[in-house]
Structures are given as structure tokens and as C-alpha cells.
Amino acid sequence: MFGHVWRHNAPHPHHHRPDPFAADALTGEPLNDFVIDVHSHPGPGTNFFYQGGGVDDLLRVMDRTGVDYCCFSAYTAIGPDFVRGNELVAGAVRDHPTRVIGFAVPNPNYPELAKEELIRRVDEQGFRGIKIHSTSHEYPIHGPNYIPVYEFADDHRLPILSHTYDSPARIRQLATTYPNARFIWAHAIWQHIRTPDLALTVRDLPNVFCEMSGSGNRRGQIEAFVRVAGVESAVFGSDYPVLGQTWQMGNVAHADLTHEEKRKIFSENIRGVLGL
Amino acid sequence: MAAPLRFRTIALVIELIDSNCALGMVSRPGPAGAFLSADDLEAHQARFGIGKALVYHSLAVEEHPTAGNELLMQAIESHDNLIPSWLALPHHTGEFPKPERFIEELRSAGVRAVRIFPDQQRFLTDDWVSGELFEALAGQVPLFWHIDSLDTPTARELYRVSTTHHDLQIVICDVDKMINRTITPLMREAPNIWLETGGYRTHRGIEYLSNAVGADRMVFGTKLPWQAVGPPHAELMYADIDDDARRAIGSSNLERLLAMAAW
Numbered sequence: 001m002f003g004h005v006w007r008h009n010a011p012h013p014h015h016h017r018p019d020p021f022a023a024d025a026l027t028g029e030p031l032n033d034f035v036i037d038v039h040s041h042p043g044p045g046t047n048f049f050y051q052g053g054g055v056d057d058l059l060r061v062m063d064r065t066g067v068d069y070c071c072f073s074a075y076t077a078i079g080p081d082f083v084r085g086n087e088l089v090a091g092a093v094r095d096h097p098t099r100v101i102g103f104a105v106p107n108p109n110y111p112e113l114a115k116e117e118l119i120r121r122v123d124e125q126g127f128r129g130i131k132i133h134s135t136s137h138e139y140p141i142h143g144p145n146y147i148p149v150y151e152f153a154d155d156h157r158l159p160i161l162s163h164t165y166d167s168p169a170r171i172r173q174l175a176t177t178y179p180n181a182r183f184i185w186a187h188a189i190w191q192h193i194r195t196p197d198l199a200l201t202v203r204d205l206p207n208v209f210c211e212m213s214g215s216g217n218r219r220g221q222i223e224a225f226v227r228v229a230g231v232e233s234a235v236f237g238s239d240y241p242v243l244g245q246t247w248q249m250g251n252v253a254h255a256d257l258t259h260e261e262k263r264k265i266f267s268e269n270i271r272g273v274l275g276l
Numbered sequence: 277m278a279a280p281l282r283f284r285t286i287a288l289v290i291e292l293i294d295s296n297c298a299l300g301m302v303s304r305p306g307p308a309g310a311f312l313s314a315d316d317l318e319a320h321q322a323r324f325g326i327g328k329a330l331v332y333h334s335l336a337v338e339e340h341p342t343a344g345n346e347l348l349m350q351a352i353e354s355h356d357n358l359i360p361s362w363l364a365l366p367h368h369t370g371e372f373p374k375p376e377r378f379i380e381e382l383r384s385a386g387v388r389a390v391r392i393f394p395d396q397q398r399f400l401t402d403d404w405v406s407g408e409l410f411e412a413l414a415g416q417v418p419l420f421w422h423i424d425s426l427d428t429p430t431a432r433e434l435y436r437v438s439t440t441h442h443d444l445q446i447v448i449c450d451v452d453k454m455i456n457r458t459i460t461p462l463m464r465e466a467p468n469i470w471l472e473t474g475g476y477r478t479h480r481g482i483e484y485l486s487n488a489v490g491a492d493r494m495v496f497g498t499k500l501p502w503q504a505v506g507p508p509h510a511e512l513m514y515a516d517i518d519d520d521a522r523r524a525i526g527s528s529n530l531e532r533l534l535a536m537a538a539w
Binding site for chain 1 (some may be wrong): 289305306307308309323324325453454456457477478479480481483484500501502503504505506507508509510511512513514515516
């Protein structure tokens with residue numbers, strides 16, 4: 001009879017024993033461990049609708065999921081107005097310093113203003129990372145206007161969360177040119193299936209991480225990436241509220257990985273980089 | 277490090293029915309592969325509290341419905357928790373039975389759900405192509421309509437078919453994010469439209485649609501074997517809805533839908 005429920009700790013029909021992350025996710029409880037989401041975008045959807053999306057709404061979702069910290073870069077900042085978006089995040093950092101980590105967005109199409117923004121947000125307002133979106137801003141990640149951004153990150157030992165990675169060769173070039181910067185390549189774990197060189201490349205680059213946010217969700221994909229690149233190369237990012245935060249959170253929580261491997265993905269790999 | 281002591285006095289696993297999964301070999305599986313046997317599929321789903329599944333055969337979509345439908349019945353024989361669903365095609369080419377005959381075959385086999393993949397299997401859903409099929413299914417058996425995307429022509433076609441064939445229960449399968457501005461008025465305009473949640477990865481989407489159109493219009497699905505179960509499962513389990521609504525989406529809505537079949 002459906003609609004029937006049973007105690008979570010009832011014997012499992014196939015004796016599969018979920019680790020604590022999977023057990024929490026199975027019942028929709030907040031993850032009972034330290035969790036960092038490196039990829040989120042407060043603000044209304046640009047050209048599509050989702051309910052909520054403001055800072056307070058995202059914090060409520062974090063309470064439901066058990067995510068301790070989120071790296072915020074505003075949705076409008078990766079779109080039309082990076083100054084306005086960075087200002088929104090500055091308010092969130094100021095009001096919620098124990099939940100929110102600010103990532104400043106420079107739009108390379110406004111190079112002088114972008115440089116001023118980085119100095120203001122990082123040096124004066126406590127942002128701890130940079131987010132670049134070369135697709136939305138339609139500017140190549142190897143273009144000259146991004147060089148000051150990479151130099152700034154290298155000087156300040158900051159993480160850069162990038163929407164795209166161009167190619168494994170580009171990842172290696174940037175990582176070795178700016179060894180003090182930490183590159184987080186968003187959505188990249190899903191590219192591994194089409195670009196196996198990606199995982200092989202990042203395996204040997206200690207200042208490079210890949211995250212899994214996005215619509216990709218092929219069964220076994222995270223595990224396959226980890227097997228090649230090593231678990232130290234993977235970090236959790238959701239891209240919420242563009243998607244549900246729970247989408248990739250559920251993917252990692254239920255992955256066929258050990259509890260210790262999941263802890264590394266959910267927080268340990270990136271915790272030190274973010275100063276937590 | 278040992279896991280911290282936790283209390284789970286009220287933590288419950290809701291038993292789920294997966295409304296969207298396939299058995300059999302597929303051309304492009306993810307790294308974890310496909311489910312080549314019913315036992316394997318059931319074992320994997322059990323990890324997530326999925327006790328039953330409305331299943332189809334992968335060859336029905338990747339090769340031909342006739343072959344896949346037959347293979348499905350062989351594969352799930354003696355697996356009472358796997359509920360068969362068959363794929364359909366329009367009959368005009370002679371490769372698939374006429375609708376009246378197809379309905380009889382469904383009835384004879386006890387199959388209470390039909391699926392179509394018009395984008396993938398290259399047929400139109402205009403009435404001059406698929407109208408006879410829709411008319412035959414209306415009031416008899418629910419239709420699971422798999423889409424490539426809820427783009428403008430697809431949305432307009434779903435609206436037209438659902439408002440033309442009022443008694444046809446249509447479950448839209450394989451949606452994506454960014455659909456709220458279309459799915460909301462579509463489901464409000466057409467009370468015979470349902471949503472399968474396996475691809476609905478919108479921020480607070482299940483919660484939003486529960487309020488906008490009702491939790492009684494959604495059915496849980498996974499899109500196995502192509503997609504991992506964790507993401508759609510977490511979307512349902514973490515949605516800020518009450519447990520009655522969660523159970524409805526997780527299982528009882530699909531039971532209600534299947535009970536609408538005429539046999």
C-alpha cells in the first residue's frame with residue numbers, strides 16, 4: 001500500500017547502509033556536517049522566474065539543507081550590472097558574515113571600473129573571491145582585460161570561480177601562470193564525460209578545483225571524475241537559485257563515494273582556500 | 277572521524293513510486309551504466325525508498341516501440357513492483373497497430389500507462405497525425421508525453437491537445453528548469469495536465485507549483501538510467517511542503533492516475 005512510511009532505521013531491503021550524508025538526504029534533513037556551497041547567485045532570475053531568490057530566501061534554503069556557507073555573486077552582476085550586483089552581495093556579507101562569502105564580479109567589458117570594483121570589494125568590504133562569467137559577458141577568458149583580474153587574484157591569493165574553462169590547456173596555462181590564485185571551474189565535472197583530458201589535467205594542478213553545478217546529472221558522473229582527477233579536485237557548488245540547491249547536493253550526498261570523500265567535496269577541499 | 281550522535285525520532289522515509297524510468301541497454305549511458313535486469317533496477321531504487329516503478333523498456337524508445345514493449349513484459353515478469361508502460365506511435369505507416377487495436381492490446385496485457393516521445397521518434401502531435409490515438413486513449417489510459425524541451429511549439433501543442441481532448445490525462449515528462457512562466461498557465465488552463473518532476477530542477481520549484489497549481493498535479497520520477505536519482509529525490513525531500521503533499525507527489529498521485537485506467 002503506498003503512502004506507507006517506515007522508520008528510517010528499519011532494515012534496508014538490500015542491506016545498503018547509507019553514510020551520514022546520504023542518510024540525511026534520504027529523509028530531507030539538513031546535512032549534519034560542515035558544508036560550503038561555492039556557487040550561488042542571489043537576486044531575481046534574469047529572464048526567467050523562480051520563487052524567492054533574495055538573500056533572506058537563500059539563507060532560509062541553507063537552513064533547510066544544512067549548508068553552512070555560501071559563496072555569493074549576484075545574478076545581475078554576471079548579467080547586466082556588475083556594480084549593482086556586487087553592492088547587493090556587499091550587503092549580504094555585512095549582514096550575514098557567518099553564512100555568506102562575497103565573490104566580486106568584474107565585467108571585463110568595463111576594465112577600469114572592474115579594477116576599481118575588485119579593490120573596493122576585496123580590500124575594503126571583505127569579499128574573499130572573484131566570479132567571472134565569460135559567456136554572459138561575452139569576453140574570452142584569455143582576453144587581455146581578464147589579465148588584471150588574474151593578477152589581482154594571484155596577489156591576494158584569491159579563488160576565482162569561472163563559469164567556463166575554455167579547454168584543459170587553458171586551465172593548465174592559467175593555473176601555472178598564476179600559481180597563487182585558486183581556480184574553481186564551474187560546471188566542469190559534467191564536461192569530463194566529453195573532455196576526459198579535463199580530469200587528467202586538473203589532477204596535477206593543486207590550485208585547480210572543479211565543481212558539478214548545472215543541469216548535468218548523468219548517473220555516476222561525479223564518481224567517474226573523482227576516480228580520474230582525485231577527490232581533492234572536486235568541490236560542491238549548486239548554482240542556486242538558477243537551479244535548486246538540493247539538485248547537486250542530493251547528487252553528492254547519494255554518490256557512491258565514501259563518507260570521507262564526500263566531506264572533502266562538501267567542505268574540506270575548499271575550506272582553507274576561503275579562510276574558514 | 278565518527279559521525280556525531282543524532283536523533284531521528286521523527287525522521288521518516290516516504291515510500292516512492294518512480295513514474296519515469298527505463299530498463300534495458302541504452303546507447304549512451306552515464307558512467308554507472310544502464311539496468312540490464314529488473315533485479316538491478318529494483319535494488320538501485322530501493323536505496324532511495326522507491327518501492328515501485330512505472331517502467332518502460334529502453335529499446336522502445338531507442339529502437340522501436342513494438343520491440344521494446346514486448347521485451348519489457350518479458351523483463352518484468354514476476355516483478356510485481358514494476359508496473360509496465362508501453363510506448364505508442366501513430367499507425368499511419370503500418371508499423372504500429374491502429375488505436376482501437378492498441379487499446380485492446382493494452383487491456384489484454386493489463387498495461388495502464390502509455391508513453392510517447394514525439395520529438396525523438398519524429399512524429400507530429402497534430403490531430404491529422406496523432407488525433408485518433410489521443411481520442412482512443414482519452415478516458416481510457418493516461419498518456420506520459422516525453423518532451424525534448426518545453427519550447428514554444430511544444431508548449432502550444434500541449435495546450436492544444438489538452439484542451440481539445442479534455443478526457444486525456446497528460447503527464448509532461450523530462451522537463452527542464454526555467455519553465456515556470458509557461459508551465460504555470462498551462463497547468464491552470466488544462467486541468468488534465470500533470471507534471472513529472474524528474475527534470476524540474478528549478479529553485480523551490482516543487483514548492484512553488486504546489487502553491488500555484490496544487491501538489492496533486494505532480495508525480496515523482498527519476499529518468500533512470502540516464503540520470504542520477506539523488507538530484508530529483510532531494511528536490512522532493514527538501515521541498516518546503518507538508519508530508520501529505522510530499523507523499524502525494526511521491527506516490528499517491530501516480531496511483532490515482534493509474535487507477536483512472538479503464539481496466
